[in-house]
Amino acid sequence: MKIALVHDYIKEFGGAERVLRVLADMYPEAPIYTAFRVKGSICDKEFADRKIIESKWSLLIKYGKLYSPLRFLLPWIWGSLDLSGYGVVITSCSGYIARGFKVSPKTKVVAYCHTPPKFLYGYPTSVEWQKHWLVRVYATIVNHYLRLFDFRSSQRVDKWIVNSKTVAARVAKFYRKESTVVYPPIEVTLFEAVSNKVEKEDYFFIASRLVGAKGLEEAVMVADRLKLNLKIAGEAMGYARMKERLEKLKRGRVELLGRVPDRELYELYAKARGFIALAREEDFGMTVVEAMAAGTPVIAFNGGGFRETVIDGETGILIDDTDVATLEKAFKRFDQIKWEKEKLQIQARKFSRERFEEKIRKVVTEYAGIA
Secondary structure (H helix, E strand, O other): OOOEEEEEEEEEEEOHHHHHHOOOOOOOOOOOEEOOOOOOHHHHEEEEEOOOOOHHHHHHHHHOOOOOHHHHHHHHHHOOEOOOOOOOOEEEEOOOOOOOOOOOOEOOOEEEHHHHHHHHHOOOOOOOOOOOHHHHHHHHHHHHHHHHHHHHHHHHOOEEEEOOOOHHHHHHHOOOOOOOEEEOEEEEEEHHHHHOOOOOOOEEEEOOOOOOOOHHHHHHHHHHHHHHHEEEEOOOOOOOHHHHHHHHHHHOOOOEEOOOOHHHHHHHHOOEEEEOOOOOOOOEEEEEEEEHHOOOOOOEOOOOOOHHHHHEOOEEEOOOOOHHHHHHHHHHHHHHHOOOOHHHHHHHHHHEHHHHHHHHHHHHHHHOOOO
């Protein structure tokens, strides 16, 4: 049976794209359909071995970052893709919806949902795109119609898979659909292997795109106040101006590393005293699991997917706010706990790539009739 993969777009390479990479490895003959592809981008290079098919609107929306302000075109963007020749379509969907493509009555559509589009449902987004009143007016009008499209296209999905209980609740609320939780794939064995070859150093670590709603500014401020060494790995994205804001806030103890190669990233995780994750509505949060796999305890906000992965007092500390006073208390508590590497890694193994592949194959087999 012919299989196709669908993904929002091929540009940045983050957690959703890591999931797509594993799906592409699982189904190597499946082409990847997408709204647009930015050739030469980091994400494009990661999928250089795959056939990628763009929508007919790609030439318009990919340049000058027009894919964001031209979101009103999404029904036509996805409607331009004809996947009726496939028996199974697996769509990796989030902010750009990645549904509404043409399929035949016999096609089975399986959605791996990272989250329903946050900008449509009032959740904090990584880019402050509504700070101007004219944009807010435009968004109010456009988003109404996009919510209708989002709901209609959600009803064509035969089986929903979500990356956390947090997202399962959103799918139930906005789409009125039940879903199966399959946690994203973490390369646990790779992190463990690196952690056995390095020694801990005196710094805290963050791995994140340099965008809003991630708690990056709060982390930099508390690092300065408590005289902590902090390293941040990640690239700027879209219209965000987070990099410039962090450059103004940071002092000599804070380093912005940009995007780093995977091997270096693994070592940064493993050498760190602790990992910081302060996003308030994280869909799942692959980075905290990667930290635990590397034997590094975390300080994370007590919300979203972090609640499903971090065991307070055993693999990390969960906090109810991200203000400086709360963070100061968290770091003091962090220093009072004797962290056990084995417990951290045992917890991380619950989210391994092997478990992900096993569960995905089971769901696809059950609902689409293929192995």
